[in-house]
């Protein structure tokens with residue numbers, strides 16, 4: 281299975297800023313979006329291009345264009361919305377397919393509450409975006425939805441991933457590619473990633489903060 285921890289200095293620096301206790305909503309949002317742009321750059325390195333002849337300023341010129349039906353971005357509500365602007369900065373014409381899932385705080389199982397996918401999913405590369413890959417229950421349920429809609433090429437972009445979640449994805453959907461800014465130490469008893477970022481949804485939306493244990 282392809283798992284890429286993107287260890288670029290800009291990403292490492294920005295992720296370090298995100299880990300500070302007491303970070304503001306504004307700063308957390310900005311950094312989530314900036315790292316999302318950098319992860320998108322890495323995750324789209326293998327897109328196929330095709331040549332086209334166009335009228336340039338000095339006459340005909342051969343240029344490259346991305347081939348085929350292209351990409352749909354799949355933000356997972358809520359927290360995935362925090363990465364969406366950064367991904368759209370890199371791929372402004374992409375269709376966006378939104379899914380909504382929330383983890384039950386007791387069982388840690390995801391509850392799906394929304395699904396609105398764009399057309400022709402079988403012809404697109406899906407770029408799932410979510411800041412956190414913890415147990416991976418949310419990602420596995422999202423991939424199930426996308427595959428049921430015919431999607432065959434799926435990549436996931438995460439700010440932080442836990443080894444337990446990566447093992448879960450590898451056991452269930454080894455064809456999915458994962459790009460993350462960091463593979464962290466692991467999960468605590470409440471299913472939060474350590475050292476992690478805390479509750480990414482709360483930090484992006486300015487709702488309740490996770491109290492330190």
Ligand SMILES: O=P(O)(O)OC[C@H]1O[C@H](OP(=O)(O)OP(=O)(O)O)[C@H](O)[C@@H]1O
Nearest residue numbers: 357358359382383414415416417418481
């Ligand atoms: O890998 P998992 O164990 O499934 O956990 C990861 C999920 O948990 C968080 O969302 P949350 O359920 O808190 O929803 P929210 O985005 O609405 O806050 C996070 O944004 C992921 O979607």
Ligand SMILES: O=c1cc[nH]c(=O)[nH]1
Nearest residue numbers: 414472473478479480
């Ligand atoms: O560490 C975690 C795990 C799940 N969801 C979060 O927001 N943070």
Ligand SMILES: [Mg+2]
Nearest residue numbers: 479480481482
């Ligand atoms: Mg949350």
